[in-house]
Amino acid sequence: MLSYIISAMDANGTYSFTMLFEPAEEGGYVVTCPALPGLVTEGDTFEEARSMAQDALRGYIESLLDDGLSVPADKTPITESVEIAFAS
8 A cells, every 4th residue: 555645725725635556456456535525536557546536535625615615635645554463
């Protein structure tokens, strides 16, 4: 899993959010944002996924602002490998 900071501009300023890029089984990447529930997009390449993430983020924030809602703060997930062993 990759994380990447995406910035989106709107009339009120700049917003930065951590986006998670997960390689998809069928190829490409699925992109989610921990701070914005329901924001999911994808792209066939990392560059396309990043562009789609910017568009999705812009639309999500515009929707919040149009509805008079506040833009939530970014959430940066902590990723850590967890190892388990099974006795055979």
